[in-house]
Amino acid sequence: MDKLLLDTARRAIAYLDGLSTRAVKPTSEALTNLSRFDEPLPEHPTDPLAVLELLDSYGSPTTVASAGGRHFGFVVGGSLPAALSANWMAGAWDQNAGLAVLSPLAATLETIALRWLLDVLRLPADTSGAFVTGATMASFTALAAARHHLLAEAGWDVEADGLFGAPPITVIVGEEVHPSLLKALGMLGLGRQRVVRIPVDNQGRMRSTAFPQIKGPTIVCLQAGNVNTGAFDPAHEIIPSLRETKAWVHVDGAFGLWAAASPAYAHLLEGYSQADSWATDGHKWLNVPYDSGLAFVRDEASQRSALSISAPxxxxxxxxxxxxxxxxxxxxxxxxxxWAALRSLGRAGLADLIERTCHYAQYMASRLQEAGLLILNQVVLNQVLVSFGTDAATTNRIIEEIQQDGICWVGPTLWQGQPAMRLSISSWATTEEDIEHSLEAILRRSRT
Known part of the structure; x- marks a missing residue:
């Protein structure tokens, strides 16, 4: 075991050290070598060192270098050094975090990390929480609590009796709702298409004046950080208008919720602390390894009732x-x-991570605009939408060429009918040098 783990560490260090000089997108040759893994299940045991060598030799080159500083797709952060090392230790400990008796350490660190998270995210101190896989399951968790609460208020025990015959729940979302939230609604039996959609402005923000009259059990889903523009729904206008309706307000804040940790950007979340539940990702802007979603629920009793389990x-x-x-x-x-990420960053370090990446986004947008490209969004956070014109084929070709160059990874999107390139700057590992190299690569391809 000692020899194996030392070899693992050596290979992992070599991989991380090589991120700054390798292509962000794997080469076609490397991808061809994935066929080396396609074999019948061996009849006999294999030396673990040989398994590791195979994995590293043919696996490492085929990874997307999202752990480095020039991956700007899908709001993917890297892994902070302390978080990665904690991940290794947690793997060695192999703890089941389901019950405190199975891991007092895991239960204790979750409790402490939850308290710290509520502090930096500026959420009510008595809010409950859950550590799940990602934003989809975070919204699922929070909306399960919402479903319980609303139906219990109507005299229905949904956990015992299901949804057959239950009072209907109206779900209100914006036209730019993220598909992960719709997936969560579908899994909960509330329906992906049974939603009421509210019109949005040109940044994707719900129009607070367009809300229908609310009657009966209702869930309103707000968005803190549109995945394309970074824009925030006007919670400070919407939530006060809902107080008399007893509607449950849920916030999809997969990355935008982290703006609360920055004094410079916390104003974007004005009014959001008055919601009933919130969902976010740790593996986005907190930069911890996958998978790491977080659900927060103001009503602990409803969360426990919706999700508890018991047996002798x-x-x-x-x-x-x-x-x-x-x-x-x-x-x-x-x-x-x-816990390790927050302990290593501290309040100031987390704020710096948010502000530094936002600064890079604003700088890139400014440079691209100066070069004659159209920026489609108000760069309020870490998202930049770049237009190469209205022709989708041209946009996709430029993006593909940028990816093939390997200097950086950018992704395509469609923003309110217009094709665009999306930049999401979320990683602690991104440097000024990364930004300059990436700008050079983007501008070079945009001129061809």
């Missing part, structure tokens, strides 16, 4: 029992990495 052999101790707040029972100790 599931021992309950004096610590907070994680399995009572999440869809999963057995799961890995995600809170270890969250």
């Amino acid at each position: 052999y599931l021992l309950q101790g004096g610590l907070r029992e994680p399995a009572q707040f999440t869809p999963e029972g057995s799961r890995r100790a995600r809170g270890v990495e969250i």
Whole structure:
């Protein structure tokens, strides 16, 4: 085991050291070598060192270098050094974080990390929380609590009796709702298409004046950080208008919620702390390893009622029992990495991470605009939408050429009918040098 883990560390260090000089997108030759893994299941055991060598030799070159500083697609952060090392330790510990009796350490670190998260995200101190896989499951968790609360208020026990015959729940979303939230609604039996869609402005913000009259059990889903523009729904206008309706307000803040950690950008979240639940990702702007989603629910009793589990052999101790707040029972100790990231960054370091990446986004937008390209969004956060004209084929060709160059990775999108290139700058590893190299590559291809 010692030899194997030391070799693993050596190979991992070599991989990380090479990120700054390798292509962000894997080469076609490397991808061809993925066929080396396609073989019948071996009949006999293989030396673990040989397994590791195969994995590194043919696996590492085929990865997308999203752990480096020039991956600007899908709002993907890297892994902070402390978070990565904590991930390794958590893997060695192999703790089941479902019950405190299975891992007092995991339960304790989750409790502490949750308290720290509520602090930096400026959420109510008595808010409940859950450590899940990503934004989809975070919204699922929070909306399960919403479903319980609204139907319990109507005299219906949805966990016991299901949705057959239950009072209907109206769900209100914006026209730019993220598909992960719709997926969560579908899994909850609330329907992906049974939603009421509110018109949005040219930045994707819900128009607060367009809300219908609310009657009966209702969930309103706001967006903190549009995945294309970075824009925020006007919560400070919407939530106060809903207070008399008893509607449940949920916030999809997969990356935008982290703006609260920055004194310079916290104003974007004005009014959001008055919501009933929030969903975000740790593996986006907090830069912890995959997977790491976070759900926050103001009403702890509703979250527990919606997601709790019991059996005579599931021992309950004096610590907070994680399995009572999440869809999963057995799961890995995600809170270890969250704790390590926050402990290493501190309040000032987290604010700097948010502000530095936002500055890079604004700088890139300014440089691209000076070069004659059209920026489609108001760069309020870390997202930049670049137009190469209205021809989708031209836009896709330029993006493909940029990707093939390997200097940086950018992605295509369609913004309110117009093809565009999207830049999402979220990684602690991004440097000024990365930004300059990437700008050079983008501008070179945009002129061809």
